[in-house]
């Protein structure tokens with residue numbers, strides 16, 4: 551007979567819609583195999599402080615449709631220290647945990663690998679971040695919902711922008727990657743996308759002049775709004791500063807809007823629920839057959855296993871075809887009119 555395993559789960563880093571669906575799937579799969587499932591609260595803090603509880607199947611009723619995470623998430627600076635890692639391992643040993651599943655981004659996986667260096671249990675990572683920047687998976691849990699949320703918000707902004715023929719700059723999340731900005735910008739027919747793939751802060755002065763010229767031309771030739779989608783952590787001083795620069799240097803009035811944490815919340819869309827569910831079940835099945843040190847992801851609609859050490863080496867880049875289409879065709883359409 552197979553050993554009765556004790557599997558712990560935690561969610562770490564920025565929360566992402568669909569994390570609850572993954573937790574639910576893990577709990578259901580543990581139940582199916584008669585394993586104990588232990589919830590660890592507040593990310594790695596819960597391991598360090600032994601803030602844990604058995605997750606019964608009833609706990610995951612009615613959570614698939616909820617954003618956020620039942621287990622709470624957190625940053626945990628202590629895990630970056632040797633003492634913190636040791637404290638986390640002490641809890642795992644004391645609680646006789648056989649395997650740990652972490653749902654988070656590359657930082658969370660780096661922490662998981664630090665634990666795995668000195669702990670003999672199995673470790674599995676599931677990609678849970680709205681940023682979609684994890685290498686080895688086509689999509690991360692939360693990305694689909696985050697871009698849909700941003701698209702809905704920008705469609706509303708476009709309505710009011712159209713009514714006044716206004717210029718809007720909308721700053722989107724994504725940390726240091728442009729998956730959200732590029733995909734949302736294309737989906738909202740933004741006149742300009744300023745993101746990591748097509749802009750470096752050293753080009754700010756030239757970009758400002760180009761923007762001003764294009765906005766003048768656009769507004770002279772037709773009654774229209776003009777939308778700039780900007781990735782966060784990129785333009786010096788962010789969207790607000792860009793708006794001030796356009797006003798001060800070119801007398802262009804524009805409204806700046808930082809969409810912020812609204813992109814993290816909300817009920818997960820079908821794509822995130824299904825991805826999270828497949829990966830949650832897959833994680834328990836991988837543990838069942840003795841696997842470890844892997845991230846489970848999805849490529850071409852198939853579940854894939856990628857070494858955790860590989861996923862943290864590089865960030866996944868934005869699809870080149872999308873960037874090229876925006877640069878060579880979509881953006882030029884506005885300029886040529």
Ligand code: ATP
Pocket residue numbers: 562563564565594624625626627628629630631654655656657658659660661662664678679680681725
């Ligand atoms: P997101 O990109 O969505 O915010 P993330 O997992 O990359 O997700 P981080 O804040 O980078 O988010 O990391 C989450 C947690 O992982 C940190 O608070 C810390 O506990 C742990 N962690 C990150 N980097 C390391 C590291 N180098 N060593 C040990 N632990 C780490």
